[in-house]
Amino acid sequence: MPTSHEPSHEPDHEPDHDEPNHGWNAGDRVPVVDDPAAVTPQWLTAALRAGGTEAEIIAVSHEAIGTGQLGASYRFHLQARPGQDGSAPSTVVIKMAAGDLRTRSLIATAYRQETGFYRVFAPSARIRVPRCWYAGLADDGLSFTLVLEDAHPASPGRQVQGCTTDQATAAVRNLAGLHAPFWNDDTLTEQATWLRRTSETALRSMREVLVSAADTFVARFRADLSVADADVLLRTADQIARWGRRIRHRTSLIHGDYRLDNLLFTADGQVVTVDWQTLEAGFPGRDLAYFLSTALPAPQRRRQETSLVAAYHERLLRHGVTDYPLDACFEDYRLGTLHGPMTAMIGCVYAPGTPTESSDQMFLSMATNCAAAIRELGTLDLL
Template sequence: MPTSNDEVLVVEAPDEVTPRWMTRALGTGGTDVEIAALRFEPIGTGQTGASYRFHLEPAPGQTAGPAPATVVLKMHAGDRVARARICRAYRQETGFYQTFASSTRMQIPRCWSAAISADSLSYTLVLEDAAPARPGRQVDGCTADQATLAVRNLAGLHAPFWGDPDLQGRAAWLRRADDETLRFQQSLFLGAADGFVGRYAAELSAADSATLLRCAEEFFRWGQGIRHHSSLIHGDYRLDNLLFDEHGHVVTVDWQTLEEGFPGRDLAYFLSTALPPADRRRHEVALVAAYHQRLVELGVDGYSADDCFTDYRLGMLHGPMTTMIGCMYAAGPRSADSDEMFLSMAANSAAAIRDLATFDLVPPA
């Protein structure tokens, strides 16, 4: 994976990308080919970044390292004031590809170039185009087979970094939730929960509203109680960030919420939001077992299947936290589609918390 922070490989707009620039970017990632021409179109609807598909035409007579027909260029979006509020996310995503991607055992896009400016306000990634694979959709959910692919892929992120004491040493920028951070996050969570339950009072059941509000109240103690296992975690491992193809492969994208944390958070967040409650109840034992089996296959030992299921139960507060903070502090405009997505995620994760008695596992005050 590329490790250069060369600011020459950071662009401020896609039309700054020339054939010469693309030739250099591909060369950084090990593809020695001259690009003669290119064109691009925007793809996706990211809130904190912008993505473009570039179609590449190599120079005639190329014999070394065939160029990909297309690549995806991902970069910052918005003005500098807006970017200053979220630039840590740029550092996280660029840092993942620079520092950790080569050690994962999960399916991720190949990255030819990952560069970020000195002030972290601008970044540019040149990534493998996963098309025709398509992202999942939260409101639609996924099948049990797709969920199995996803949880086994997730274990491929967690296993290589399981209990690694030197993650911070390898990446000083990597987020980690100390008590001060937990208090700050709880203040955001409390405000977001009040706002969310108030906004959607007519659509939420009384049980869901009570569960969501209690999640915010319990958050600090929960955060202190999930420090017995740690790894590198995605932080937003949900269907919209997974690309599925017809051959049974799944590719994980969007690493802006990367941190060192409790692996059960990723697992619980995915299963509680990707499957309707009835499907989750039917399949969750087998799905958690599939995740655990893959951890063992990849060398994690001393971690029982029972402990794994308990950690899955305990990780459930991640769903309401991420959903409600994401909803109430979203940079993009509110829409009917976003309302449907956030409500689905909140209701599904609240049901899982009640089904699995997650609050019983939170340390008492």
């Protein structure tokens, strides 16, 4: 994913701010492209106009950026016709499909989730996201194109490095801006029939996949895992279907992969969220617990989780959530911790591409931090 995008609206610390994200105009038709050579000045002019920027682009250049596994990203430098320079961005980030058609068919759901977020939900969300001028998806679902704002020099988070208390606080407050507008909204899948929602059949299938992934993961990292961590990871896999049934009492729109590598930190202390391929109608505590249990080493999490959950909860209330006491929020955080090892182990075992030392370190740190949180918070006992 690109290194940075510009946020689409004002800082989250303005409590009464309710400006929607600028978004893709469904009435405009711009061809979906999956080759940067197809991004001509004429194409970019049409894409920007689809998103509400009336400028004519007369020259472009680009370079590849990011290391996303589900697409390719490029930074495009734009030259507008003289006299229009102030209305057009000087750079944009364009994300598009990559790989052969067989590979794309396996991850086509991710393409639909991400373009769908910008098309359908971003205008109502209070979370900071890149401005999106164009979100196109091919009829066969195997190609997509996003034209997003570039927020260089915002700094991407790094999973293996962790984050500061201030960054964690900004991140959980930002997350509340995603959950609050869609809190217990039963119409989410009516608004978007493509939006994922876990069924009973999916839960049973998930257990089979996760048990296999956990066995492989624990065997692979046996030398790096404590006996206690390995036990938690294996038990988590075995209990994942029961967990899925236990967390049906609360629903919102969730990111599904809300971790440091998908967050961009701006110079003014704000957070911009990218990579929406795992969008889902699901339990909001999953996002919160996933972030805190993967971004913070166990000692830091133990010291700060109470105040960070409270910061998230306070921002939910400020955004209009009612009948949700802090103790219920903290229990949802406890319940959500099983999301972390599930995502880490499946990602590690089944992700496309060749494992690297850095990817192994990332998945291992995520799994061990999550295992510690599950054990210390007694999450398995809640089931």
